[in-house]
Amino acid sequence: MNCLLCGTQIEIDFNLRELVLPMKIKKRSICHQCDQEFERLGGIRCDGCGRSQKSIDLCEDCQKWEHQVGFVINNRSAFEYNDAMHEYMKQYKFTGDYRLRSVFTTEFEKLISKQQPDVIVPIPINKSTWQTRGFNQVTGITSNLRLIEALETINGSKETRQSKKNRAERMSSKQPFKLSGDVEITKKISHQRALIVDDVYTTGRTIYYAANLLLTLSPMSISSVTLAR
Amino acid sequence: MDNLLYGRRLTKGELPIGFVVDDRIEISPSVTIGDRMIRCHRCNSMTAKNIASLPNNQFFCPNCMELGRVSTLTNLYHVPEPNDFNADTHPLTWDGQLSALQLNCAQKVDECMRDKKRHLLWAVTGAGKTEMLFTAIANSIARGERIALASPRVDVCLELYPRLQQAFAEQKICLLHGRQTESYEYRQLTICTTHQLLRFYHAFDNLIIDEVDAFPYASNPQLYFAASQAVKPQGGCLYLTATPGENLMAMVRKKELSISYLPLRYHGHLLPEIKLKLVPSWRRQLGNKKLPGSLIQTLKQRLKNKRRFLLFVPHVADLSSVKEGLERQLKINVTTVHAVDEKRLEKVQKMRDHEIDFLVTTSILERGVTFPEIDVFVIGADDAVFSTAALVQIAGRAGRSVSRPTGDVIYWISSFANNVSDACAQIRFVNRKGRKLQH
Ligand SMILES: [Zn+2]
Ligand SMILES: [Zn+2]
Ligand SMILES: [Zn+2]
Numbered sequence: 111m112n113c114l115l116c117g118t119q120i121e122i123d124f125n126l127r128e129l130v131l132p133m134k135i136k137k138r139s140i141c142h143q144c145d146q147e148f149e150r151l152g153g154i155r156c157d158g159c160g161r162s163q164k165s166i167d168l169c170e171d172c173q174k175w176e177h178q179v180g181f182v183i184n185n186r187s188a189f190e191y192n193d194a195m196h197e198y199m200k201q202y203k204f205t206g207d208y209r210l211r212s213v214f215t216t217e218f219e220k221l222i223s224k225q226q227p228d229v230i231v232p233i234p235i236n237k238s239t240w241q242t243r244g245f246n247q248v249t250g251i252t253s254n255l256r257l258i259e260a261l262e263t264i265n266g267s268k269e270t271r272q273s274k275k276n277r278a279e280r281m282s283s284k285q286p287f288k289l290s291g292d293v294e295i296t297k298k299i300s301h302q303r304a305l306i307v308d309d310v311y312t313t314g315r316t317i318y319y320a321a322n323l324l325l326t327l328s329p330m331s332i333s334s335v336t337l338a339r
Numbered sequence: 340m341d342n343l344l345y346g347r348r349l350t351k352g353e354l355p356i357g358f359v360v361d362d363r364i365e366i367s368p369s370v371t372i373g374d375r376m377i378r379c380h381r382c383n384s385m386t387a388k389n390i391a392s393l394p395n396n397q398f399f400c401p402n403c404m405e406l407g408r409v410s411t412l413t414n415l416y417h418v419p420e421p422n423d424f425n426a427d428t429h430p431l432t433w434d435g436q437l438s439a440l441q442l443n444c445a446q447k448v449d450e451c452m453r454d455k456k457r458h459l460l461w462a463v464t465g466a467g468k469t470e471m472l473f474t475a476i477a478n479s480i481a482r483g484e485r486i487a488l489a490s491p492r493v494d495v496c497l498e499l500y501p502r503l504q505q506a507f508a509e510q511k512i513c514l515l516h517g518r519q520t521e522s523y524e525y526r527q528l529t530i531c532t533t534h535q536l537l538r539f540y541h542a543f544d545n546l547i548i549d550e551v552d553a554f555p556y557a558s559n560p561q562l563y564f565a566a567s568q569a570v571k572p573q574g575g576c577l578y579l580t581a582t583p584g585e586n587l588m589a590m591v592r593k594k595e596l597s598i599s600y601l602p603l604r605y606h607g608h609l610l611p612e613i614k615l616k617l618v619p620s621w622r623r624q625l626g627n628k629k630l631p632g633s634l635i636q637t638l639k640q641r642l643k644n645k646r647r648f649l650l651f652v653p654h655v656a657d658l659s660s661v662k663e664g665l666e667r668q669l670k671i672n673v674t675t676v677h678a679v680d681e682k683r684l685e686k687v688q689k690m691r692d693h694e695i696d697f698l699v700t701t702s703i704l705e706r707g708v709t710f711p712e713i714d715v716f717v718i719g720a721d722d723a724v725f726s727t728a729a730l731v732q733i734a735g736r737a738g739r740s741v742s743r744p745t746g747d748v749i750y751w752i753s754s755f756a757n758n759v760s761d762a763c764a765q766i767r768f769v770n771r772k773g774r775k776l777q778h
Binding site: 207241244 | 393394397401
């Protein structure tokens with residue numbers, strides 16, 4: 111098997127435990143070298159957005175959110191959005207290499223279950239992305255989890271890619287989502303611990319829009335997890 | 340923008356925004372779904388469904404994504420090649436001279452392209468094959484044909500482009516490769532990497548593929564497909580190589596390709612033949628930072644006589660111990676260089692400027708880089724990292740100049756492996772043909 115990122119042959123390093131329990135052998139989709147390029151997040155972080163900092167106090171951005179919308183979302187991200195992650199996203203999302211969806215599944219799903227959510231709500235993609243890319247990058251990664259697709263994109267909302275906008279443009283963008291029209295779906299949110307999942311946390315704008323809508327369904331709590339930030 | 344699709348097949352994503360799809364445009368699926376596999380119509384590869392799957396029973400091709408993904412969500416857009424050119428009847432502005440042998444070969448190439456043949460020209464390294472193409476290309480242009488000169492290697496394309504542009508000064512040549520930002524232009528003459536051929540469909544009346552044996556073309560059926568698809572059904576294809584691989588020779592035997600030889604170098608001399616020295620334990624010795632005595636003796640002699648040389652080693656990891664061993668045994672400074680060496684260009688330049696008399700290197704210098712009047716040595720030539728073609732190319736680094744048309748080529752080997760004996764046989768074969776021409 112070759113590394114999905116750099117193409118080199120992956121050497122399988124069996125450790126004793128794996129030899130004893132052959133069922134445990136984890137199929138690795140990227141090589142050790144590529145794996146080391148990714149920076150796992152941990153340590154002391156902002157209690158809101160989850161960025162690494164010296165204390166758990168709300169960072170300036172989160173204070174602004176608190177001021178603006180009246181609440182702060184507790185967000186956790188698995189990886190720093192560094193060069194390696196940028197390249198990964200480019201290859202996965204924009205080139206559309208759907209094989210890459212499994213690279214971080216285990217770690218991402220672990221982080222999600224650590225938050226002990228009752229319902230998991232993915233950020234949706236718009237219709238034109240479905241027609242060109244053909245997959246939702248978030249639900250691709252979280253293939254083993256049951257997701258509640260309570261959000262939809264608003265048709266005809268402007269289709270500029272978030273990543274092509276600067277911070278000010280992102281912050282001033284309009285609500286891109288609406289609640290699903292299916293009451294059977296939306297009623298699953300009420301009185302539950304809801305968790306929003308997305309690929310990248312940048313300004314928080316997307317997640318706060320999603321949270322604003324979900325709040326109208328009276329969940330017990332709302333938090334979020336993203337792959338990178 | 341009208342001519343963007345002439346002789347090409349592009350996806351919607353590759354077309355400019357607002358491109359009007361009129362009824363001249365032929366639309367076809369880029370990926371079709373079979374029982375267990377999907378087939379890509381751009382690169383002709385088959386992929387298992389579970390690997391190529393997208394949600395909602397859609398599929399993509401993972402094998403040609405460098406050109407932008409194709410999938411069951413995308414169609415290919417194509418307009419048949421109309422040869423919409425104002426053909427120049429005398430496009431050649433080159434006024435150089437060909438030797439009698441080169442002239443002979445140039446005429447053969449001209450005939451092949453006139454008759455749209457599938458032909459292999461086996462010309463030894465240093466035969467001067469680019470110049471031999473000029474007349475044939477000029478005549479092809481004058482006939483109003485569309486022509487491409489393709490190579491698997493970007494560096495070969497980058498080297499060919501200015502030479503062709505100078506030889507055909509009035510022609511605007513389109514240059515295409517993966518590392519560029521210039522946009523595509525519809526031109527009578529295109530120079531591109533073989534990979535870029537995947538975007539063409541029945542475009543060329545004549546396609547010339549240079550260094551056809553070079554990685555990645557040699558072992559890549561996808562690119563053979565690209566080449567055959569880029570040429571018009573009645574078009575011609577000329578393969579140029581100094582070291583034909585098994586694929587090409589099999590096509591020659593099956594009479595799918597005609598063949599001609601240019602077995603002498605531009606100065607009329609033969610290729611230097613390879614001398615072999617058997618050193619079964621050189622690897623173990625190298626572990627103790629020691630090199631075989633015969634190698635040390637050979638190098639000492641060269642250094643004494645001020646004869647410059649290249650010493651090739653199999654792996655980047657070998658460079659440091661070879662350097663250490665040589666420095667200890669020869670008491671001189673040793674410069675090593677490899678493909679991703681940051682100071683590679685600088686070191687090569689030092690060699691050119693005679694600031695240093697030799698380089699220890701991995702196979703990366705095998706093509707393109709030439710130094711006059713050098714000898715060439717390889718330690719561990721039987722290592723699988725050296726292909727037969729690479730070994731022939733390395734031998735071809737020696738004796739490049741008129742001032743010293745011969746040079747020593749010595750390969751130290753731990754055993755007689757196929758790559759080595761095939762390389763020796765290939766050189767002996769062309770030299771037999773060459774000797775007949777010399778007399
Ligand atoms: Zn890798
Ligand atoms: Zn924060
Ligand atoms: Zn393909």
